[in-house]
Every structure is written in C-alpha cells, then in structure tokens.
Amino acid sequence: MSASPVLITGGGQRLGRHCAERLRDDGHPVIVTYRRERPALEALRERGVVTLQADFESEAGILDFIARLKAETSSLRAIVHNASDWAPDSSGSEAGANFERLFRVHMLAPYLINLQARELLEACSEPHRDIVHMTDYVVQKGSKKHAAYAASKAGLDNLTLSFAAMYAPTIQVNAIAPAMIMHNEGDNEVYAAKVKAKSVMDMVPGPGVIYQSLRYLLDNRYVTGVTLPVDGGRHLR
Structure with missing residues (x-):
C-alpha cells in the first residue's frame, strides 16, 4: 500500500473503473478523471476514490486539469493514461478537427x-x-475505419519509449496494448461471437486481465520502455 495515490485518467467506466476499484481493494488511494458525470462515479466516491472532471479535448482543458491535480495531491505513486475515444473516421469537413481532437486526448494530454x-x-x-x-x-496493424484513432494511439505507444528513456531510472514508463477485453452494452450474440473468434484463446476475458497486467508493471522494478500485449494471441490468426 502506498500513501501516494494512483491517477487513472478516464477512470469512470469500463477498464479504468475496474482498475480503480481493484486498486482500492488492495488498499491504494486512487484519483480518477472523468469527462461527464455518470452514476458509477458516485459509487467510486463512496469507496474513497477522488474524482476530478477533465476535458482533454483542448490544451486549455488539459492544463486546467493539471493545475487542479496539483492542488489535490502533493505526490503520485503512478499515472495510468487510460482516457480514450474510439471515434470512427470522417471523410467530411470535420475530418481534420476529429483527428486533432484524438491527438489531444491520446497524445497531448x-x-x-x-x-x-x-x-x-x-x-x-x-x-x-x-x-x-x-x-x-x-x-x-492500423484500421480501415479508425485510422485517426490508430495513428494517435501509435503516437502514444512511441511516447512510451521516449519517456522511459527520459525518466529512467527513477520512473518506469510502460504501455499495455489490449484487444477484445470486454463487450459493450448492447452487443448482440452475432457480434459477440465474431469478437470472440478473433482471439486464438477463444474468449473475451473481461477487465481482470488488464488489472493483472497493470499490477505486474506496478510491482516489477526492472521493466521499462516496453508495451505489454494483452490480446489473446490475436496476431496469430
């Protein structure tokens, strides 16, 4: 247990929320960011998780969050950059704005x-x-329908290498690359079967595997500058 909190961006739902809950189960103080209010946030607050609203779609919003983070805590045990937007590409006039927004969320923040x-x-x-x-x-592998998303996530992957080199040996910097971890609300049986078939492990494992991977990185003192794939062997298909 650390006295310094773990910051998880985008921690109000899905993988981020699960990791926040599990860290609290393990006795760690946690701060999460959220984009908009949702019922799950109140449950996190009741467990002692600090919640900070953050708008990562603009540089001003990012800088405002950093200022409020520093007002909230004087130290951090870890930062988990989980905030994300699975936005499809657009071929219309908003295509450039969409790319810039994903760049700010996935890379600039x-x-x-x-x-x-x-x-x-x-x-x-x-x-x-x-x-x-x-x-x-x-x-x-890129994406035919989410090229801007894939490119901005690739930039984040590269930032892992740069910051690992910059911050060694006092701060370890790594990445986790998930695929097909959990279903979305409303996924029908046909889509669920299609998703499952993409993994050679023949399963959609749920968010626990991401927490296991995060714990490995948080607990291991000799790993930095790596991307840990958690994809069920999808590359083997």
Whole structure:
C-alpha cells in the first residue's frame, strides 16, 4: 500500500473503473478523471476514490486539469493514461478537427501530464514510481475505419519509449496494448461471437486481465520502455 495515490485518467467506466476499484481493494488511494458525470462515479466516491472532471479535448482543458491535480495531491505513486475515444473516421469537413481532437486526448494530454506531473511522481516516498500508457492492439496493424484513432494511439505507444528513456531510472514508463477485453452494452450474440473468434484463446476475458497486467508493471522494478500485449494471441490468426 502506498500513501501516494494512483491517477487513472478516464477512470469512470469500463477498464479504468475496474482498475480503480481493484486498486482500492488492495488498499491504494486512487484519483480518477472523468469527462461527464455518470452514476458509477458516485459509487467510486463512496469507496474513497477522488474524482476530478477533465476535458482533454483542448490544451486549455488539459492544463486546467493539471493545475487542479496539483492542488489535490502533493505526490503520485503512478499515472495510468487510460482516457480514450474510439471515434470512427470522417471523410467530411470535420475530418481534420476529429483527428486533432484524438491527438489531444491520446497524445497531448499524456505528454503534458507526464511532463508537468513528473514532480508529483518524484515526490512519492517509494522507490518505485510508474507511468502506464493504455494503447491498443490496432497500433500494430492500423484500421480501415479508425485510422485517426490508430495513428494517435501509435503516437502514444512511441511516447512510451521516449519517456522511459527520459525518466529512467527513477520512473518506469510502460504501455499495455489490449484487444477484445470486454463487450459493450448492447452487443448482440452475432457480434459477440465474431469478437470472440478473433482471439486464438477463444474468449473475451473481461477487465481482470488488464488489472493483472497493470499490477505486474506496478510491482516489477526492472521493466521499462516496453508495451505489454494483452490480446489473446490475436496476431496469430
């Protein structure tokens, strides 16, 4: 257990929420960011999780969040960059704006937070401090319908290497690249079967495998600059 909190961006739902809950189960203080209010946030607050609203779609919003983060805590044990937007491409007049927005959410926000929250990580009394980027399996193959998403996640993957080199040996920087971890609400049986078939493990495992991967990185003192694939062997298909 650390006295310094773990920050999880985009922690109000799905993978981020699961990791926040599991960290609390393990006794760690947690701060999560959220884009809009949702019922799950109140349940997190009741468990002692600090929730900070954040708009990562603009540089001003990112900088405002960093200022409020520093007002909230004087140190951090880890930063988990989980905030994401699975937005499809557009061929219309809004295509450029869509790309720029995904760039800010997936790359600019982690970049600025890593730079300006470094002092919070270094203020942690523990010798082990971490930054974890949540990327995506799609980084390795691209996407016909989500090219901007894939490109911005690939940029985040590359930032892992740069920050790992910059911050060693005091801060470890790694990434997790998930694929087909959990279903969305409303997925029908046909779609669910299609998703399942993409994994050679023949399963949709649920968010627990991401927490296991995060715990491995948080607990291991000798791993930095790597991307950990959690994709069920999808590349073997």
